[in-house]
Amino acid sequence: MEENLLKTCLYDRHVALEARMSPFAGYDMPIQYTSIIEEHNAVRNGAGMFDVSHMGEIFVSGTDAEKFVNYVFSNDIGGMPDGKVLYGMLLNPQGGVVDDLLVYKEFEPDHYLLVVNAANIAKDFGWLLTNAEGFDVKVRNESDRWGQIALQGPKSEEYLTGVLHLDDAASLSFYSYMEMSWKGQRLIVSRTGYTGEDGFEFYAAEDIICDLWDVLARAGVTPCGLGCRDTLRFEAGLPLYGHELADDISPLEAGLGVFVKLDKDNFIGKDAVVALKEEGLSRKIVGIELDANAVARAGYEVEAGGEEAGIVTTGYHSITLDKSICMAMLRKPFTELGTRVDVRIRKKSFPGTVCRKRFYATHYRK
Amino acid sequence: MSKTVAGLRYSESHEWVGIDGNIATIGITDYAQHALGNLSYVDMPETDDEVTKGEEFGAVESVKAASDLYSPVSGKVVEINTELEDAPERLNVDPYANWIIKVEMSDPSELEDLMDEAAYIAFCEKEK
Numbered sequence: 411m412e413e414n415l416l417k418t419c420l421y422d423r424h425v426a427l428e429a430r431m432s433p434f435a436g437y438d439m440p441i442q443y444t445s446i447i448e449e450h451n452a453v454r455n456g457a458g459m460f461d462v463s464h465m466g467e468i469f470v471s472g473t474d475a476e477k478f479v480n481y482v483f484s485n486d487i488g489g490m491p492d493g494k495v496l497y498g499m500l501l502n503p504q505g506g507v508v509d510d511l512l513v514y515k516e517f518e519p520d521h522y523l524l525v526v527n528a529a530n531i532a533k534d535f536g537w538l539l540t541n542a543e544g545f546d547v548k549v550r551n552e553s554d555r556w557g558q559i560a561l562q563g564p565k566s567e568e569y570l571t572g573v574l575h576l577d578d579a580a581s582l583s584f585y586s587y588m589e590m591s592w593k594g595q596r597l598i599v600s601r602t603g604y605t606g607e608d609g610f611e612f613y614a615a616e617d618i619i620c621d622l623w624d625v626l627a628r629a630g631v632t633p634c635g636l637g638c639r640d641t642l643r644f645e646a647g648l649p650l651y652g653h654e655l656a657d658d659i660s661p662l663e664a665g666l667g668v669f670v671k672l673d674k675d676n677f678i679g680k681d682a683v684v685a686l687k688e689e690g691l692s693r694k695i696v697g698i699e700l701d702a703n704a705v706a707r708a709g710y711e712v713e714a715g716g717e718e719a720g721i722v723t724t725g726y727h728s729i730t731l732d733k734s735i736c737m738a739m740l741r742k743p744f745t746e747l748g749t750r751v752d753v754r755i756r757k758k759s760f761p762g763t764v765c766r767k768r769f770y771a772t773h774y775r776k
Numbered sequence: 777m778s779k780t781v782a783g784l785r786y787s788e789s790h791e792w793v794g795i796d797g798n799i800a801t802i803g804i805t806d807y808a809q810h811a812l813g814n815l816s817y818v819d820m821p822e823t824d825d826e827v828t829k830g831e832e833f834g835a836v837e838s839v840k841a842a843s844d845l846y847s848p849v850s851g852k853v854v855e856i857n858t859e860l861e862d863a864p865e866r867l868n869v870d871p872y873a874n875w876i877i878k879v880e881m882s883d884p885s886e887l888e889d890l891m892d893e894a895a896y897i898a899f900c901e902k903e904k
Contacts, residue, residue, distance in 0.1 A: 446839040447814050637840055703817040703864070705837045726839065727816035734817070756819060756835060756842070 418463035419557045419616035420623055427633060435528035437464040440635040450641050450729045452632035453605050457563035459631045460639055462611070463619060466531035467556040468524040468538065472547035475520040482541055482678055483513060484661060486671040487522070490515040495585040495600055498669045499661055500537060501679025505686055506657045507664070509534050510649065512602065517589055523598075525613075527651045541678065557619030561626065562609035562634075562642075564773065570599075570610055573629040574622070579610065584774045592618050601775075604639065606646025608775040644724050645731065647697070647768035653708055653723045654695050654737060660686055663739070664695050665767065694745045695723060697767035698736050698753065703727060704760045706736035706753040712744075713759070714751045719744040722753065730770055737767050778807035778900060781872045785887055786896035787848040792872065798884055800849045803875040804836065807900050809868050812838045818860040818867065820877060825853045827879055829886050834876070836867065849886045851879040 415438040424431065429440035440461065442449060452458040470479055479487050485498030494515050500508035509530040514523035526534045535551045542549055561569060571577045579588050579599040587600030595618050603609035612622055627633065640650065649655050654664050661670050662683060670683055700706060706725035713719055718741075725736025736753070744751060745764065752759040780786070785793040790808035794801040809815070817837035827833040827847040834845045855878040860866060866874040881887075891899060 441840070442813075445813055641839060703837075704819060705817060705842060707842065727837065729839070758819070 416464070418461055419620055420461040420463060423620070423623060423627075424461065424633075429633075429635060432636075434636055435464055437528065439464060440633070442635040442637045443633045446635070446637040446641060447729050449632060449634040450638040453563040453607055453634060453638065453642055454730055455564065457561060457565040457569055457631050458634035458638070459623065459626050460560040460562065460634050460636075461558075461623070462560050462639075463557040463616075464528035465558050466524075466526040466528060466534065466551070466553040467558075467613065468526060468531075468535060469522070469550045469552055470524060470538070470547055471518075471521045471550075472545070473520060474545040474547050475522055478542060478545040478547045479513060479522050479524075480674060480677060481545070482538060483511075484670040484677065484679065485513070486674045487513055487515065488674065492517045493586050493588060495587055495602055497585070499655070499666070500534060501661070501670075501677075501683070502657060503678060503682060504658075505660050505679045505682025507651070507655045507659055507661060508537050508657065510651055510655055510666075514587055514598070514600065530651065555615065556613050557616045559612045559619055559622055559626075560603055560605075560609060561612070561631065562603045562605040563607050566607075566609040567775070569626060569629060569631055573625060573631075582610075584608075592622065597622075604648060605642040606648070606770055606772040606774075607642075608773060638729075640724070641726050641729055644726055644737070645728055645770035646772050647737075647766075647770075649695075650724065654739075659739070660691075662686055662691055663693055691742065693720065693739055693741050695737055695739050695767060696745050696747075697765040697769060698722075698738050698751060698762045699765050700734040700736070700753060700760050700762035702760050703734050704753075704755045704758075705734055706738070706755060706760070706762075710736075711754045712738050712740060712751050713754065714744045714749060719751055728769060734762075735765075735769050740764070778805065778810060779872070780806070780893050780897055782893050784872070785848070785890035785892065786899070787846065787890055788899065789846040791846065791848050793848050793887070793890060794875070795887065798881045799854065800851070800879045800881050800887075801875045802848060802877050802879060804845070804867060804871050805896075806871050807903075809871045812836060812843055813840070814838060815864040815867050818864045818876065820856045820860070821853050823853055823856060827851060827853060827877075829883075829889075836864070845876065847879070848890055849879055849881050850883055851881040854878050854880050
């Protein structure tokens with residue numbers, strides 16, 4: 411057994427549900443409760459809930475908060491309204507990605523919440539502190555004090571209002587949030603997620619998160635593990651840090667250029683992104699649809715006409731689409747849609763066709 | 777409790793072997809299909825390929841991972857179950873009715889290293 415694994419506040423519930431547990435980002439996390447396919451379909455067709463308490467919550471406040479966040483964040487938070495949420499990245503000076511994250515504009519002037527990947531909490535916190543020099547800001551890592559649940563799927567709003575009675579949050583538009591309360595304690599509710607479906611994410615102290623989980627479980631919401639979290643985000647073409655994003659991958663290569671605002675003032679990584687844009691990309695992440703049902707896994711090699719073309723970053727036999735697809739980092743010119751490529755799977759070559767990486771049409775609401 | 781079938785031989789990597797003369801029919805056990813979860817693809821060798829006892833001869837793909845299949849005996853592949861190409865889920869439904877390959881054994885004495893049903897049941901208990 412792995413030593414020193416961290417446990418989220420919902421750990422005992424996962425064990426009681428006999429979830430298959432596995433180490434992830436230093437935490438002992440549920441991979442599946444019953445089956446990845448059942449849980450995946452619950453989110454696509456009904457509602458599922460995920461324990462994502464391992465995610466990091468870093469708070470930034472102070473007179474220079476807006477200036478500082480805009481200096482480290484690729485998206486533009488200038489004049490961001492209270493209650494708005496923005497996706498973007500922390501870039502390094504080479505234009506690679508330190509992490510991808512959400513920035514919440516809190517309902518107080520000069521206050522922001524940064525929600526970061528569990529695997530990168532220490533790295534991001536260190537990065538923010540290092541770069542905060544000269545800015546009048548306070549950066550607080552409160553990851554240990556916050557639990558988080560993601561309620562995802564087309565029926566999420568029904569559970570939000572009918573079961574949790576958080577009716578006000580039903581009016582939230584996608585990528586916005588509200589300050590609410592649960593049993594007299596602070597509860598953050600945002601209309602966000604990582605599945606390609608409508609849904610909400612709840613942030614609160616651990617006992618509140620446990621209570622919310624129990625209420626949703628009693629109402630019949632399907633507990634969902636990290637296994638289907640990955641198959642769901644993958645179908646929707648959403649990147650996972652460590653696969654489609656890394657310290658040496660540019661957001662342009664990952665197809666996330668829209669989240670890098672080159673028209674804003676100087677920010678870390680801007681020069682490198684501008685330079686790469688002028689020079690042109692030599693590689694890009696694309697989708698590949700295989701002819702056969704063999705599964706292209708991360709790290710498998712891709713060839714085109716006998717030439718090395720790139721490497722698979724994530725791949726599955728898609729549960730929703732019932733075909734084998736993958737995302738891959740390919741060299742140009744093999745990134746052209748319709749290019750025929752071969753994926754090396756174990757000892758054999760499996761032919762496939764380059765396609766768009768958003769395999770599944772997302773169903774966001776509002 | 778995983779199902780087993782009397783009269784078959786079993787490997788520690790959870791393949792079963794049915795014996796008919798010098799032909800070994802090979803599949804995966806109920807314990808294996810349960811541990812793997814829903815299967816989406818079976819990677820099989822071709823007819824006339826040589827397989828070696830203890831070495832990988834193919835793989836089964838579940839949602840999360842590919843798992844190698846290990847041959848319990850050595851010999852030549854004489855038949856593959858082509859039905860699995862389009863319907864890998866048959867291995868989940870009934871792993872004993874759906875074999876994967878048939879091998880003409882080059883050394884039938886290798887069968888002595890495999891477990892009988894009772895020994896395999898005990899082995900699975902310990903694996904838990």
